[in-house]
Amino acid sequence: MTLRLYDTATRSVRDFVPREAGKVGIYLCGLTLQSPPHIGHLRSGVNYDVLRRWLRHSGHDITFIRNLTDIDDKILVKSLEQGRPFWAIAYENERVLEAAYRALNVLPPTYEPRATGHIPEMHELIAKLIAGGHAYPAGDGSGDVYFDVRSFPEYGELSGQRVDAMKTTEESLELGKRDPQDFALWKGAKPDEPADAYWPSPWGSGRPGWHIECSAMCWRYLGAEFDIHGGGLDLTFPHHENEIAQSRSAGLGFARYWVHHGLLNLGEAKMSKSLGNVIDLDHVQSIGVTPIELRYYMVAPHYRSRIDYSDESLREAAVAYRRIENFVQRAAERVGAGEPGELPPGFAAAMDDDLNTSAALAVLHEVLRDGNNALTGGDDAGTVAALAAVRAMLDILGLDPLDPAWTGGGAGEDLRATVDALVALALEQRAHARGRKDWAAADAVRDQLRRAGVVVEDTPQGPRWTIGEQH
Structure with missing residues (x-):
């Protein structure tokens, strides 16, 4: 059979045909590193890890790019709040993310580029867009550069939105814009932001907009056209819509398939750092669920379905x-x-x-x-x-x-090692009781373990234990 994928761009399930036989290029929008990851972010890594494993099993050679956004408005806000360099915050959270992915057995990407390492590629793309009449430096001397949304007639096709129907926000009314829906490609230096968060450019000292970062990294590692662009459903607009507009306006074929995974909600709202309603890997382990059980919880539903998180549903999946x-x-x-x-x-x-x-x-x-x-x-x-x-x-x-x-150990195994040691101690006490024919004491140990969720089974090879359904 041929793999069929739901393509957000066409809103249909399509046969997956790689651009080049036997080779597949995948780009996954990674994490913005203003804070540590929650399990909603980790679902993204797990879902696309399954896609990658299936394509590999099907005989394809995979180039898998998962970027890291290490310069962004939100990171700069954290930098000012904490009085720390933006890059120190980003790197600290990158290390936590790396450990969490390793704990969940997510294969490392082929490359994991950081946005700050690709400023020259961003400058080149922006210059192409200005030369082609798709972008313009702001006329207010701010050093900002904006993409002209109305210069790209297909804008809104991915998300199904029409430009004229899009809401105008306070942020979209900046004086340097020609149209409220235009978005920033380059942001000029501002006096109220960290002094070390800027790079020289043909348009003045500044930093990249969020959307141009991904287009530049896709281009750098996967070329002008590649197979699959992935990310969460919440990135469809404006992020992915803007990526398409700027990349194709610069003459790049860009992504052939758009694959979006469903969100992981807590209550009625998506799990979000900005809302503060997050569950992280430490919490999961604190309620007795191991990383492999969390991965099962994320894999069990279809990747496009929404997951409504609760401790109870997670424990049921663990069982x-x-x-x-x-x-x-x-x-x-x-x-x-x-x-x-x-x-x-x-x-x-x-x-x-x-x-x-x-x-x-x-x-x-x-x-x-x-x-x-x-x-x-x-x-x-x-x-x-x-x-x-x-x-x-x-x-x-x-x-x-x-x-x-x-x-083989690693992040997430410390909890299991601790449980192993404690259960081994209890089983040793039980063995001593059985050795002196104190059956009541032996049964008491077994009952205590069962109440704790540990089921002991006597086998010809000796007692073995598992974490059972009562845990």
Whole structure:
């Protein structure tokens, strides 16, 4: 089958045909680094990691670019509030983001460019736009340069908005603009902003606008035209709309497919740093959910669906994943870990259907049921086959508990190590009680563990434990 993706630009599911056979270029709008990431940001990384893994499995060579916005209005506000250099704030949050992605087994990008490293490319693009009549320096001496929205007739097609119907905000009424809907490509130096946040340019000392940053980095790493541009649904307008306008006006073919993921909401509003309603990785681990379980929670719904977060729904997803993990561990103890095998046709068909992970997981759970029956019935051949198929599917989703990325430590493993040590101590006490035939004490330890959500199973290889449904 051929992968079919929902393309925001055409509002339809289309067969994915790479620009160059066997090679795929993907650009994902990364994080603006004014503060640490919340799990809404991490959903973006996980969703596009699954897309990347599926394309790689399908035989494509992937160039995956995920940018970092390290100069931006919001970062400069933080710089002034905290009395710290803007670059120090950005770098500190970049390190936190990197650790969070590593904890969630998100593959590192081919390149992860920072906006501040691409000022020359931005200058070149802006010069092209001015020369082509699509941009103009402000006439008020501010040093600002604006894109002329009405010079691009297709403006608004991605988001379905019409220029004449767009709202006029206070910010859009700057004196240097010819039209309220024009947007900044270059922002002249302002006396009330940090003194180190500027670069020389043909239009005066200043800094880039947000939108030109991504266009310049796409151009630098993926060329004039590339396959997939991704990001959150909230970036469709104005960010992605503006990227299209400026890139195509500069003569670049730009993105062939636009893929947007749904938002992760907290209550009725999207999870947002500006609103202060955020859940981060530390909170998730504080309620006893591990990073691999959080990844399952993010992978289980279709990438275009909205997730309404609650601690309860996250814990339910964690329990569902533990059933998978429990089978993999028990089967590996019985027949050996082996290697991931062939994918069931139903799983592959679901993934080719616009990355329908929900349907793909339904196939996985069917195989899991058969595997548990084989394991319970002593059918080693059936157990081997089921384990190989389950691990193959989990590998695509980045959820194989036997993957060294999960078993080799790193961010998020400290909690598991602590739990391991505490449970091992309790099991040692239970073993001593059983050794002296104090069955009541042994049962008391087991009951205490069960109340804490730890289920102990006695096997020929000794006691093994899992975090069970009561946790």
